[in-house]
Amino acid sequence: MAKLTPKDIDSKIAAGLDESGDWIKVGMSTCGMAAGAGEVFSTLQQEAKKRNLEVRIKKCGCQGMCYAEPLVEVHCAGLPDVVYGRVDKETAIKILEKHISAKTLVNDNIYEVRTRRQA
């Protein structure tokens, strides 16, 4: 990567975080990894590919809700942002099939719902 100038920093900050499109973030810090986030992450990647879903699977750090790891945040057009907790392989697939494809939320694993951002 090239060296940044002060101007570059200003323009990157002005552009903000690219949260466009549908995405899924998996908490991949020690607490998440210990609870199985690694497997959830690779399941999401593989299964999304299999189903030709256009969704970015991303990593992030610990949100703080360690009791409910692995945590997965889902951003999908038309739905509020949802944090799912205690996600295993099975739930990960449900998230892709229900939340991303069918646009309905998955029962029994919701730990936080963020009020909808205006896209």
Place this chain on the structure above:
Amino acid sequence: METDRKIILLADTEQSQQDKLRDFYTSFANQIKDKGLEDAVSLVRASDIGIYGKGFAVKILPRGIVYTGVKESDIGAIIDASVKGQGTVERLLFSEEPKQIRIVLRNCGVIDPESIDEYIACRGYGALKKILSGMNPAGVIEEMKKSGLRGRGGAGYPTWMKWKFTRESQGDRKYVICNADEGDPGAYMDRSVLEGDPHSVIEGLIIAGYAIGAGMGYMYIRAEYPLAVERVKKAIGQAYECGLLGKNILGTDFSFDIDIRLGAGAFVCGEETALIASIEGKRGTPRPRPPYPSVSGLWCKPTAINNVETLANVPYIIMEGGDKFALIGTEKSKGTKVFALTGKVRNSGLVEVPMGITLREIVFDIGGGMLGDKPIKAVQTGGPSGGVIPVDQLDTPVDYENLQKLGSIMGSGGMIVMDESDCIVDIAKFYLGFCVEESCGKCAPCRIGGYQMLNLLNGIAEGSGSLEDLDKLRRVALAMQRASLCALGQTAANPVMSTLRYFEQEYREHIVNRKCRSHKCRSLMTYSIIQDKCKRCRVCVINCPVNAIEGDREKGFFIDVSKCVKCGKCFEVCKFQAIAKE
């Protein structure tokens, strides 16, 4: 797209009983169907909606209305008012300001910690740019003074003063160090910050270096945190590539380098003078202060040493201004504190709260209350240098001074919630035992005093203590506090002192009645067979490792107390709950 569909979330805010919630869900779904609304809404069961102890909760999106204490009989009214219509059912409405504020954890769980671009997109390195294009070091220190930020590593020393003294000290070279040794049992705030947002700590360290006039910084990370080390390494590499570290940062004449040093897992190496010795390649033992590191630190040069969380606050303060930061918190303790909430609490995890919040709010409103709804006994803060705070002090606002008044300390942020099954003597033994293990052995008060106190505690837990032991404990504690070389020894007795202060009765029960009310101290337990419940199946007889259970099927079975080693095996294996444990 089905964007106009309303989403209705249902949650049980008591200790989650999925069955009850399922019934509630079914009734709700039926009534929606009866009213012909099934195409207009989708109904979802949530596990947690951040509200606790308020019965069933219903949240309706996109408006975000929340109802609590909802009974089956209220469902109709809610559907009519807020699903069909645009109104609300006033009497069930719930509203509350969020209790957590995210400054230190602002990016944790938001950005990809391995991407410098995402950090910058969230205003990262904006503070570095700001100081390099128009704030002199004195200006930076002034901003820190306005913020009132105090060290988050334990002692709570004002960060601006530490920086000012280091800046004013004479020396051809100066150093800054980030203390990421985090050795308190149960604490992992710093690990999460390093793993979730490493650049914020790096940026804080660069700013500290600029403020005090240092050209070199070290990150001292404990080797047991491999993922943190990996992410910090990667982040440092990225910062070099982008010209945010190294020579002529952002095209100015400020140059700064960072290197990582790994701590080998000794608790005492988190103490600043021991940490410095460790970086110098010497044995990690503390030395007397003064001189303080700000005068003579690493390689005898002026050195500012700050904790991870302290540094993660710095970019925020520079970007947003010290005044804004100082709006949060109490008079003498500004900003937020991250705690690692663990123990007998429903939601263990990291919480970031404004200073001045009460322990009760942390445990019940954020932590979701006690596991199994058992009564709370006490909260331990400050780890092995801290103390326990009893239940009648839970409404005290949390800040440096208040916790100290209560005989504990803020510490680095471990917070362990206890219920009646936790024995006070056992807890004191655990923390003191930790300090005895970790004592560097250099000074006698800590090395010998700690060992003697632990012996006394062991005696009490085994039923061979006497009431004079309590005075002895107090006397030795005082000697350790006054005469130990470093804060490890000076504070090692705190857990014993604070438990004695609030729970002396429980110590006395161990000594006088030879009873441990929490059934934790093994030696004080007696096992016996409840004859009415005993089915004479002989399972306990077969399992007892010392053949202490005698008798036969006709006369019944009895435990010979003189042979019993109190292993608890009979209690575990009995299918009929016929073994009594007292």
